[in-house]
Amino acid sequence: MSSSRLGLRLAACLLNISEARRKHIVEKIAKAALLEKKGQRHPEVSVLNIFSDQDYNRSVITIAASIDELGNSVLAACLETFQSVNMEVQEGIHPCLGAVDLIPIYPLCGVGVEECGAVARNLAESLILHVPGCSVFLFGEADLPAKRSLVQRRKQLGWFTRRDFSALERDLGATPARRCGLTGVGASPYVMNCNVTIDSEDLALGKEIASAIRGSNVNGLKGVQAMAFPHEGKIEIACNVESFEAHSTAETYKDSQYMVYTVLGNRFSYVSPQYIETRVRELAREKGLSTLGKALIGFTPEECKNCAEHAIRENIGEFWKTREGVFM
Structure with missing residues (x-):
């Protein structure tokens, strides 16, 4: 049965938190997303997946919900995170x-x-009202009128190297508290995250391969x-x-390099994860x-x-528990 016939208007948040090494904390944050204010489980919210990486000390929690409930659900998970994770x-x-x-x-279905x-x-x-010291930068459809991309915002903020929170230029909130740091909030068509491991310890070589597949490279992947x-x-x-x-x-179906989501x-077109792996394998083989x-x-x-x-x-709230290899 199609989503339109089900009457579902669904969206997802791939919540990125700076914690992975304390599994009980990550699960507590995930479970917070499922509860209404009175502590009852919300029937229109599900945590679909938890992906935690120990080296990165980062988790991605996939929260899906009706568009009318997603904001409250994500807010509850964020409040739990700010109580449990200290950026200092x-x-x-x-x-x-x-x-x-x-x-x-x-957006997943029935929602733009x-x-x-x-x-x-x-x-x-809501975040800056509920969390003292929380500061926000906006991207994509939340960043009006400019609609700057996440990549643009991260470059502007020095996301790759910056830990001096006092110098960060936020869009909302006060000067970032050292405990909270700066949070990016935005919206866009779905973004996949795919990692490929090469059998090497040479970071310079890895950076060379990463550069070669970037869409900004003339021969990279869109x-x-x-x-x-x-x-x-x-x-x-x-x-x-x-x-x-x-x-x-034809371009969106050529050699199974691409996939389409509507x-x-x-229609939104993507390079498939399988083709990304193939291309990295080719470059590594060279x-x-x-x-x-x-x-x-x-x-x-x-x-x-x-x-x-x-x-x-x-009505499966803890859907992640039905999947194998959750904490990868």
């Missing part, structure tokens, strides 16, 4: 600016990206942003996979190296929609 002592390989580092809102942007802006305003990090004794190529506008129908009649597999952090857009519909239709 946080350590990890992955760049981060805040205890709640990133709050991206994505503009409406997700309105939810994100309201959520940002919509792909990539960084290289030391990870579990090897080098991981971490990719954000954004949608792009295809110039032809929301409210709008250096005499092999790859050690890939990890999709969460879901493709279609998978996320299907899981969200099933979880909410069947």
